[in-house]
Amino acid sequence: MNATVTPDAESAITDIAQRHGLSRDAVLAMLLAVNNGGGTMAQFSIPELGGSGQWMRGGMTMVGNMFDNALKARVDALCGELSNLLATTTVFPPAPTGSSGGFTSNNWWPGDLGVPSSSGGQNDTRYAVFPGTRRLAIQVNGVTRVFDTGEHNIGGVQQQQGGAAGTVTFTSQFGTFDVSTLSELGARQVAETPVAAPAPQEIHHQAPASAPDAPVSSSPGTPAPSDDAASIVAAIESLAGLHQRGILSDDEFASKKAELLGRL
Incomplete structure (x- = not known):
C-alpha cells in the first residue's frame, strides 16, 4: 500500500498495529477507510479482519461473519482509535509548494479539493473522490469537472471500458448512482488544474462491499445528535433492503433494527 502519511502518523500506525x-x-487500509468515511464510519475489505465489513462510530459494526462478536469488538476498537488519530494528528502531508507554474502532471484535480480518499481511471477518463470537502472530480479528454456529492458516502466505483463521465458509476449508502444526479460546480481544461496534495493509493474499479452500506455524516468530526438520528434511520433502511432481498432473515433484521432503534 503506497499511501503517504506523515512521520507522526506512521509512528502511530506502527504502534496500533x-x-x-x-x-x-x-x-493503514482501515485508516484510509475511516478517513473516507469522514472519521465517523468505514467501509472496508481487509482479509485480516474477516474480509468485507462496515463500521459506524458509536453504533453499528458489521463483519463477514455476523455472529463473530469478538471480531466486531476488535474492529470497533481499531476504528475508534483510528478515528481519534484522524481528529488529533496530521495524518496526510500537505500539498507540495514551489512546483513550476503551480501545476503537476500527476495530480490533475484542483488543489483546493484536498487529498482524495480514492482515485483511478481508464483510458481518457479519470476520477477522484474527496469526502472531506464532499466533492467528486471527473476528468474526460483533458477537461476536469467537479461535482458536489452531498450526503453520499462513496464506497465503490465501476467504470465501463472506454466510457465517458456518464459511464462511471458510484456506490454509496443510497445505492448506485452516476454524476447526472449530482450538482456540477464547474469544468476546466486540465492545463488550468492547480497542484494538489499527493494522492493515497489508487483503486481501480472497486466493487461495492458485500455488507450493507453505512450512512454518512455530512461533515468530518463529531456529528450532531440530529445527524446521528438520520444515520441510524438510513442504516435501518439499508438493512430493510437486504431483508427484502432475502439476505437477512426475519430474526436477524428484527434484532438489528431493534438495536439501532434503541440508540435513537
Whole structure:
C-alpha cells in the first residue's frame, strides 16, 4: 500500500498495529477507510479482519461473519482509535509548494479539493473522490469537472471500458448512482488544474462491499445528535433492503433494527 502519511502518523500506525496484532498494511487500509468515511464510519475489505465489513462510530459494526462478536469488538476498537488519530494528528502531508507554474502532471484535480480518499481511471477518463470537502472530480479528454456529492458516502466505483463521465458509476449508502444526479460546480481544461496534495493509493474499479452500506455524516468530526438520528434511520433502511432481498432473515433484521432503534 503506497499511501503517504506523515512521520507522526506512521509512528502511530506502527504502534496500533503492534497492539492490535495486525500488519501495518491492514491498519493503514482501515485508516484510509475511516478517513473516507469522514472519521465517523468505514467501509472496508481487509482479509485480516474477516474480509468485507462496515463500521459506524458509536453504533453499528458489521463483519463477514455476523455472529463473530469478538471480531466486531476488535474492529470497533481499531476504528475508534483510528478515528481519534484522524481528529488529533496530521495524518496526510500537505500539498507540495514551489512546483513550476503551480501545476503537476500527476495530480490533475484542483488543489483546493484536498487529498482524495480514492482515485483511478481508464483510458481518457479519470476520477477522484474527496469526502472531506464532499466533492467528486471527473476528468474526460483533458477537461476536469467537479461535482458536489452531498450526503453520499462513496464506497465503490465501476467504470465501463472506454466510457465517458456518464459511464462511471458510484456506490454509496443510497445505492448506485452516476454524476447526472449530482450538482456540477464547474469544468476546466486540465492545463488550468492547480497542484494538489499527493494522492493515497489508487483503486481501480472497486466493487461495492458485500455488507450493507453505512450512512454518512455530512461533515468530518463529531456529528450532531440530529445527524446521528438520520444515520441510524438510513442504516435501518439499508438493512430493510437486504431483508427484502432475502439476505437477512426475519430474526436477524428484527434484532438489528431493534438495536439501532434503541440508540435513537
